[in-house]
Amino acid sequence: MADKRADGDIIAFLGRGTEFDGKLIIKGSIRIDGEFKGEILGSGTLIIGEGANVEADIAVDNLLIFGGVKGNCHIGERVEICSTGKLVGNLKTPAFIVQEGATFDGDCQMGSKTARESLEEG
Numbered sequence: 249m250a251d252k253r254a255d256g257d258i259i260a261f262l263g264r265g266t267e268f269d270g271k272l273i274i275k276g277s278i279r280i281d282g283e284f285k286g287e288i289l290g291s292g293t294l295i296i297g298e299g300a301n302v303e304a305d306i307a308v309d310n311l312l313i314f315g316g317v318k319g320n321c322h323i324g325e326r327v328e329i330c331s332t333g334k335l336v337g338n339l340k341t342p343a344f345i346v347q348e349g350a351t352f353d354g355d356c357q358m359g360s361k362t363a364r365e366s367l368e369e370g
Contacts, residue, residue, distance in 0.1 A: 264299060274308060281315075298332050311341075313350075 257277060262268055266282035274290035281297035286304050288294060293310040296302055300315030307322045313333035321327065323341040331349035340357045 264297075296333070 260274070260276075260278045262278075262280045262282045262284065264281045268282065268284045268286070270286045272278070272284070272286065272288045272290075274288065274292050274294060276291075277293040277295065279295040279297055280302060281300050284300070284302045284304055287306075288302075288304050289307040291309050293312065294306065294308045296311070296313045296315045296317055298314040302315070302317045302319070304317070304319045305321070306317070306319060307324075309324045309326075311317075311321060311323045311327045313327070313329045313335055315332070316334045316336075318336045320338045321335070321340070323339070325341070326343040326345070327335075327339060327341045328345040329335055329347065329350040329352060331347045333347075334351040334353075336351075336353045338355045338357075339352075342359055344356060344358060346352055
């Protein structure tokens with residue numbers, strides 16, 4: 249039987265009141281509403297729900313933050329911090345959206361080269 253899920257469907261969920269400590273490898277869309285410590289990597293979209301608390305280095309395609317994230321993030325396509333979201337840590341991504349009310353505390357690099365490298369070249 250073929251898998252009929254759309255690419256955007258959530259295939260795993262860590263609910264409120266749950267705690268996880270370790271390494272999570274994702275493929276598809278994953279939502280975390282609980283507590284997570286460790287490392288998250290893979291392909292797909294990671295959704296950090298409102299009230300979630302994540303302490304992790306993250307390397308995924310897309311990151312959508314409604315809750316709290318502390319750690320370094322290397323995101324392949326896009327990061328969005330929603331109005332209730334908070335990101336503390338360094339970020340590297342080609343596209344970065346911060347909604348009004350969101351918090352970002354860290355350094356951000358956008359694009360395949362840093363701005364300094366681009367300026368030095370030309």
